[in-house]
Amino acid sequence: MANLLKQRNVIAVLILFAIVFPFITNNNYLIHIMTLAFIWIIAVYGLNLLAGYTGYLSLAHAGFFAIGAYSLALLTTKAQMNYWLAFVLALIITSVLGLLIGLISLRTKEHFFAIYTLCVGYIIYLVIDKWDSLTGGVRGLIGIPSPGNIGPIEFNTPVSNYYLVLFFLLFTILVVYRIVHSLSGRTYIAIRNSEDLAQTIGINTTRNKLVVFVISTFFAGLAGALYASFIRFIGPDIGYITITFDLLTYLIVGGIGTLSGPVIGTILLVWVSQQLQFLQDYRMMIFGPILTLLVIFYPRGISGGFIDFRAKRKEKKQNQSNLNQNQQMISAQETSAASNKNG
Amino acid sequence: MFLETKNLTKKFGGNTAVNNVDFTIEQGKINAIIGPNGAGKSTFFNLVSGFHPPTSGQVIFKGKDITHLPSNKIAELGVARTFQTTNLFDQATVLDNVIVGHRLRTKSNLLDAILRTKRLKQEEKQCRDKAIEVLEFVGLTDVAYKLAGSLSQEEKKRVAFALGLATSPEIIFLDEPAAGVNPDETEGLAELMEKMVRNGITVCLIEHKMSMIMKLADKIMVLSYGEKIAEGTPEEIQNNEAVIKAYLGGSAIA
Ligand SMILES: Nc1ncnc2c1ncn2[C@@H]1O[C@H](COP(=O)(O)OP(=O)(O)OP(=O)(O)O)[C@@H](O)[C@H]1O
Ligand SMILES: [Mg+2]
Numbered sequence: 303m304a305n306l307l308k309q310r311n312v313i314a315v316l317i318l319f320a321i322v323f324p325f326i327t328n329n330n331y332l333i334h335i336m337t338l339a340f341i342w343i344i345a346v347y348g349l350n351l352l353a354g355y356t357g358y359l360s361l362a363h364a365g366f367f368a369i370g371a372y373s374l375a376l377l378t379t380k381a382q383m384n385y386w387l388a389f390v391l392a393l394i395i396t397s398v399l400g401l402l403i404g405l406i407s408l409r410t411k412e413h414f415f416a417i418y419t420l421c422v423g424y425i426i427y428l429v430i431d432k433w434d435s436l437t438g439g440v441r442g443l444i445g446i447p448s449p450g451n452i453g454p455i456e457f458n459t460p461v462s463n464y465y466l467v468l469f470f471l472l473f474t475i476l477v478v479y480r481i482v483h484s485l486s487g488r489t490y491i492a493i494r495n496s497e498d499l500a501q502t503i504g505i506n507t508t509r510n511k512l513v514v515f516v517i518s519t520f521f522a523g524l525a526g527a528l529y530a531s532f533i534r535f536i537g538p539d540i541g542y543i544t545i546t547f548d549l550l551t552y553l554i555v556g557g558i559g560t561l562s563g564p565v566i567g568t569i570l571l572v573w574v575s576q577q578l579q580f581l582q583d584y585r586m587m588i589f590g591p592i593l594t595l596l597v598i599f600y601p602r603g604i605s606g607g608f609i610d611f612r613a614k615r616k617e618k619k620q621n622q623s624n625l626n627q628n629q630q631m632i633s634a635q636e637t638s639a640a641s642n643k644n645g
Numbered sequence: 646m647f648l649e650t651k652n653l654t655k656k657f658g659g660n661t662a663v664n665n666v667d668f669t670i671e672q673g674k675i676n677a678i679i680g681p682n683g684a685g686k687s688t689f690f691n692l693v694s695g696f697h698p699p700t701s702g703q704v705i706f707k708g709k710d711i712t713h714l715p716s717n718k719i720a721e722l723g724v725a726r727t728f729q730t731t732n733l734f735d736q737a738t739v740l741d742n743v744i745v746g747h748r749l750r751t752k753s754n755l756l757d758a759i760l761r762t763k764r765l766k767q768e769e770k771q772c773r774d775k776a777i778e779v780l781e782f783v784g785l786t787d788v789a790y791k792l793a794g795s796l797s798q799e800e801k802k803r804v805a806f807a808l809g810l811a812t813s814p815e816i817i818f819l820d821e822p823a824a825g826v827n828p829d830e831t832e833g834l835a836e837l838m839e840k841m842v843r844n845g846i847t848v849c850l851i852e853h854k855m856s857m858i859m860k861l862a863d864k865i866m867v868l869s870y871g872e873k874i875a876e877g878t879p880e881e882i883q884n885n886e887a888v889i890k891a892y893l894g895g896s897a898i899a
Contacts, residue, residue: 477759480758480759480761481755481758481759484753484757484758484761484765484769485745485748485751485753485758485765485768485769485772486753486754486755486757486758487758488741488744488745488748488772489745489748491734491737491745492734492745492748495732495733495734496732496734498696498728498732499728499732499808500745501696501715501716501717501720502694502696502716502717502720502725502726502728503720503725503745503746503748503749503808503809503811503812504717504720504721504748504749504812505717505745505748505749506715506717507717513755517755610736613736613792617791617792617795620790620791
């Protein structure tokens with residue numbers, strides 16, 4: 303119980319910090335970077351549900367991110383649709399495409415699934431890149447509007463955008479938290495652990511996997527739509543494979559299959575790569591080895607490493623207390639036996 | 646007839662793993678399947694539990710043809726099974742491993758999860774209660790909060806039983822439940838199977854430990870090269886010519 307309260311406190315402090323962050327820095331550039339990081343985190347949560355909790359590594363994630371972004375951009379610029387209507391439609395379009403692609407790609411498993419979705423992701427990229435008349439091809443789309451007003455609230459300053467994205471991030475975290483801590487979450491974890499076993503205890507693995515796939519594309523689409531109206535310019539490279547690998551790197555460093563992993567990994571890496579900007583692409587010479595070492599020694603990332611450490615310590619404590627209890631019981635029995643004898 | 650197979654056959658390419666097997670499992674009894682390595686015992690389980698589709702033949706459970714049902718549907722009907730190799734989720738506690746076993750009896754979906762509905766909370770409690778109940782049944786209450794990875798081989802077998810029992814089955818198929826377990830512990834597992842039967846769960850097991858089978862089973866089927874070569878009570882099996890031959894002069898039957 304004390305532990306839970308502590309965890310709650312930590313979360314409360316973090317949320318409070320996120321809320322006051324713009325006032326602390328007052329630096330539009332930092333607010334911009336943080337907003338972008340939040341957008342990535344939303345996408346990483348989607349990837350985490352699928353790859354981390356259900357065990358299906360989709361490499362088409364950036365593709366769905368791009369579908370969300372392009373849907374919003376096209377609906378607001380070419381179709382001149384109301385922003386929030388376009389926003390909702392963008393999420394629906396991404397999820398429906400996710401459903402169709404999921405239906406096909408989930409016929410494969412393990413590394414075949416990863417390779418298959420890698421190809422799917424590349425095809426999405428190619429379609430966006432080559433369909434000049436619709437997507438503007440390599441030139442991309444410009445003039446995407448900022449999020450529309452909600453009542454009196456406008457979203458045309460960095461700070462207001464920051465809060466909007468923060469709102470969606472907290473929404474994402476809440477939804478993912480609740481899913482993971484429910485019977486559905488247990489179902490997904492059972493599938494990750496052993497699909498065969500899951501099936502024999504009566505789990506409809508096909509349907510559950512499809513549901514997770516769709517949710518994961520939903521979050522990718524949400525992140526993409528937010529990205530489009532935040533940056534207000536998009537090109538096909540947002541659907542390129544490097545984005546998928548960035549997201550995956552954030553997830554692995556933070557901790558795949560953990561709830562805090564996406565936040566930790568993304569913020570840490572976005573921040574570190576900002577600091578190492580002067581190194582340009584040579585950054586990878588630092589990231590590469592660190593990532594390799596991490597995967598070898600902490601396969602569940604920073605967060606997973608911490609959780610394992612805590613679980614071990616807790617178990618040790620429990621064993622200790624069990625031992626004490628047993629000893630007490632034995633001595634109690636001895637005394638009662640002794641008193642019986644006396645009596 | 647509780648559960649029966651008719652002309653059940655499974656071919657893997659040119660290899661006939663199960664060949665025309667007719668077998669009836671008696672309700673409320675301990676049924677055993679024995680046979681040399683590669684005889685097709687596990688494959689037989691896979692066919693009955695819907696894990697592999699048979700090449701031909703039928704599986705009938707309580708009068709219903711379940712031959713072409715997917716394994717999760719068969720589990721819903723009350724057929725549980727364990728695997729030859731126990732694959733638990735080592736990083737989770739024993740209790741967490743078992744809770745999901747009752748999932749098939751619940752209805753809450755993703756929306757319930759996101760909205761944290763009453764139904765979800767109720768069903769979560771239901772699953773947890775069931776897990777605690779079956780862990781007590783198999784005698785693992787003490788280790789419920791330990792990580793599954795830290796358990797002994799025998800305890801892991803018991804967790805696998807518990808997971809199967811959490812599905813509220815009418816019949817449970819156990820694939821080599823006592824493999825890799827010492828004689829004392831084997832005794833304990835045998836008692837556990839008898840306890841299952843006393844509680845109204847029919848047991849069907851595959852086992853290589855003959856002394857255990859001969860004491861435990863009410864009915865035995867012997868498979869060899871995919872074919873049923875004998876069926877009967879332990880005494881009948883022990884005196885059966887074909888069985889003795891299949892086991893190389895019967896040295897394995899002690
Ligand atoms: N999925 C599969 N694909 C191809 N061949 C298989 C498959 N499963 C089993 N077999 C083959 O079917 C035959 C029977 O195997 P099975 O596992 O049923 O034997 P078993 O009686 O359980 O043996 P053991 O006592 O060693 O567990 C073997 O020849 C095996 O190689
Ligand atoms: Mg076998």
